[in-house]
């Protein structure tokens with residue numbers, strides 16, 4: 539089951555900028571190649587446009603601390619576990635790698651903390667909301683309504 543998150547603390551250091559899309563395990567063990575955040579600094583886009591592109595360009599996006607493979611915060615880790623539980627494919631974006639994105643995402647949803655989950659461009663919530671929605675069956679309904687494939691959980 540989904541366990542209670544531990545306090546926010548680093549697990550281990552990572553050095554990649556941005557994080558690859560996280561795919562649930564496939565039968566053949568195949569996994570898509572890592573790709574960074576699709577819109578990088580210095581391309582003339584505002585940070586708000588970069589964020590908008592991300593959340594509208596990928597069905598499920600998790601702004602988090604650390605990566606899906608190595609979360610650096612208990613709250614982020616808890617949402618990773620929820621998404622894993624549902625077998626949903628998503629892109630994790632490590633806000634610790636980019637201060638501009640870290641602040642910009644807070645402004646984008648007017649939400650002050652991480653993690654932040656987006657489904658089909660819409661902000662769903664942080665750790666507490668996602669866990670509660672998962673427990674109430676609302677998250678599964680949301681995924682279904684939005685056409686996000688899930689593994690029977």
Ligand SMILES: N[C@@H](CCC(=O)N[C@@H](CS)C(=O)NCC(=O)O)C(=O)O
Nearest residue numbers: 546611613650651652653664665666
């Ligand atoms: N109640 C929040 C807990 C998350 C939280 O408190 N996150 C903090 C510590 S990891 C945070 O993101 N602070 C802002 C920051 O570090 O920029 C939730 O449900 O997501």
